[in-house]
Amino acid sequence: xxxxxxxxxxxxxxxxxxxxxxxxxxxxxxxxxxxxxxxxxxxxxxxxxxxxxxxxxxxxxxxxxxxxxxxxxxxxxxxxxxxxxxxxxxxxxxxxxxxxxxxxxxxxxxxxxxxxxxxxxxxxxxxxxxxxxxxxxxxxxxxxxxxxxxxxxxxxxxxxxxxxxxxxxxxxxxxxxxxxxxxxxxxxxxxxxxxxxxxxxxxxxxxxxxxxxxxxxxxxxxxxxxxxxxxxxxxxxxxxxxxxxxxxxxxxxxxxxxxxxxxxxxxxxxxxxxxxxxxxxxxxxxxxxxxxxxxxxxxxxxxxxxxxxxxxxxxxxxxxxxxxxxxxxxxxxxxxxxxxxxxxxxxxxxxxxxxxxxxxxxxxxxxxxxxxxxxxxxxxxxxxxxxxxxxxxxxxxxxxxxxxxxxxxx
RNA sequence: GCGAUCGUAGCUCAGUUGGUUAGAGCGCCGGUUUGUGGUACCGGAGGUCGCGGGUUCAAACCCCGUCGAUCGCCCCA
Numbered sequence: 001x002x003x004x005x006x007x008x009x010x011x012x013x014x015x016x017x018x019x020x021x022x023x024x025x026x027x028x029x030x031x032x033x034x035x036x037x038x039x040x041x042x043x044x045x046x047x048x049x050x051x052x053x054x055x056x057x058x059x060x061x062x063x064x065x066x067x068x069x070x071x072x073x074x075x076x077x078x079x080x081x082x083x084x085x086x087x088x089x090x091x092x093x094x095x096x097x098x099x100x101x102x103x104x105x106x107x108x109x110x111x112x113x114x115x116x117x118x119x120x121x122x123x124x125x126x127x128x129x130x131x132x133x134x135x136x137x138x139x140x141x142x143x144x145x146x147x148x149x150x151x152x153x154x155x156x157x158x159x160x161x162x163x164x165x166x167x168x169x170x171x172x173x174x175x176x177x178x179x180x181x182x183x184x185x186x187x188x189x190x191x192x193x194x195x196x197x198x199x200x201x202x203x204x205x206x207x208x209x210x211x212x213x214x215x216x217x218x219x220x221x222x223x224x225x226x227x228x229x230x231x232x233x234x235x236x237x238x239x240x241x242x243x244x245x246x247x248x249x250x251x252x253x254x255x256x257x258x259x260x261x262x263x264x265x266x267x268x269x270x271x272x273x274x275x276x277x278x279x280x281x282x283x284x285x286x287x288x289x290x291x292x293x294x295x296x297x298x299x300x301x302x303x304x305x306x307x308x309x310x311x312x313x314x315x316x317x318x319x320x321x322x323x324x325x326x327x328x329x330x331x332x333x334x335x336x337x338x339x340x341x342x343x344x345x346x347x348x349x350x351x352x353x354x355x356x357x358x359x360x361x362x363x364x365x366x367x368x369x370x371x372x373x374x375x376x377x378x379x380x381x382x383x384x385x386x387x388x389x390x391x392x393x394x395x396x397x398x399x400x401x402x403x404x405x406x407x408x409x410x
Numbered sequence: 411g412c413g414a415u416c417g418u419a420g421c422u423c424a425g426u427u428g429g430u431u432a433g434a435g436c437g438c439c440g441g442u443u444u445g446u447g448g449u450a451c452c453g454g455a456g457g458u459c460g461c462g463g464g465u466u467c468a469a470a471c472c473c474c475g476u477c478g479a480u481c482g483c484c485c486c487a
């Protein structure tokens with residue numbers, strides 16, 4: 001008999017447990033609470049889509065599409081892809097499910113996403129995001145509301161300081177194009193002095209040279225043309241309305257003219273909430289306006305804004321969270337008390353008391369183990385039945401649960 | 411895809427210039443002190459030293475390869 005080898009977990013996946021899992025849950029619960037305050041409607045989305053949904057909307061040349069997608073053929077020979085982001089799928093649903101009738105539509109969701117990347121701190125192949133989108137709203141007010149929600153979420157997670165909102169505008173389609181060609185002209189002139197990566201970016205995504213970390217590039221970034229010189233009057237007004245709206249709402253922000261977004265569909269407002277506490281992965285929440293996306297999926301022009309936030313990254317900033325309190329432990333000293341203990345335990349839980357049971361090992365070990373669970377109270381049961389409770393603080397809830405009083409209206 | 415560092419018990423880690431049978435703490439299981447809030451003491455289980463090759467009388471330790479993890483580049487939340 002050869003030994004059976006235990007399968008290893010897949011690279012870049014995580015098994016989350018204990019205090020970390022509690023932090024993860026805290027992030028999601030806080031998001032759910034805040035999103036309701038802003039009346040974002042909960043949606044559930046498929047984890048996979050037809051490959052074209054992502055290929056067409058994100059841009060064929062982006063890294064995500066060209067080398068990071070988990071794509072496969074199903075048994076019918078159709079090319080499907082595990083979602084690498086939320087926005088494209090939501091845009092597809094907006095078009096195929098008739099959600100236009102609800103426009104302007106505020107939606108929120110969260111769940112796993114998949115990208116074939118080299119794992120490192122705060123980056124995984126299966127990772128999780130919170131997501132919020134406003135579809136069918138072209139006014140700057142939508143941007144303001146969306147950002148205000150992000151800001152409140154981070155504050156309620158206790159991350160008010162240490163995370164800052166960086167804001168930029170990419171202008172409308174024409175502004176962005178004019179800026180882009182000016183950048184290409186500027187960097188082409190000094191091509192030989194740029195890093196190898198940036199020489200390549202010059203072809204694929206010149207905007208990205210702006211936030212290169214290479215000192216050779218930084219020298220020329222300082223003198224590069226900035227978007228403001230190319231903004232149309234409309235684009236300038238739009239951005240002005242967003243910033244003054246944020247100021248009025250008490251959302252702090254800083255302008256970062258080098259901030260660009262990787263995916264093709266972004267226009268106008270672009271933003272990131274960043275921190276310096278997560279090593280290389282400083283962006284904790286990012287997004288922007290994507291007025292061109294619907295058309296790339298064959299729909300009518302539809303303005304929209306959205307953001308996504310990495311749950312793992314937020315959870316790391318939040319830090320480990322303790323297990324929820326344990327209110328009561330039922331300790332059974334003798335096997336003959338087991339039936340009574342089970343009745344007691346059921347009553348406690350039905351009465352809304354967080355309870356657990358310890359019923360094996362020597363009596364000494366049982367007490368040791370019960371104490372180690374850190375309960376507020378211990379209910380003692382021996383062979384003759386329940387005979388006592390110990391612990392500090394009020395026992396009202398426990399007593400009410402195990403001695404249910406008849407309802408006055410019954 | 412590229413680079414750096416690291417792989418010893420379930421976990422965190424020792425292990426000397428290569429030298430007997432690879433250790434500790436925690437955890438787990440059992441026991442002792444006449445059975446009631448974390449004590450103390452005793453005992454036990456648990457290791458292909460990531461895997462494969464090489465050097466050597468001798469390898470956890472040196473060399474090569476490989477797999478994995480971590481961190482960084484790229485990219486991104």
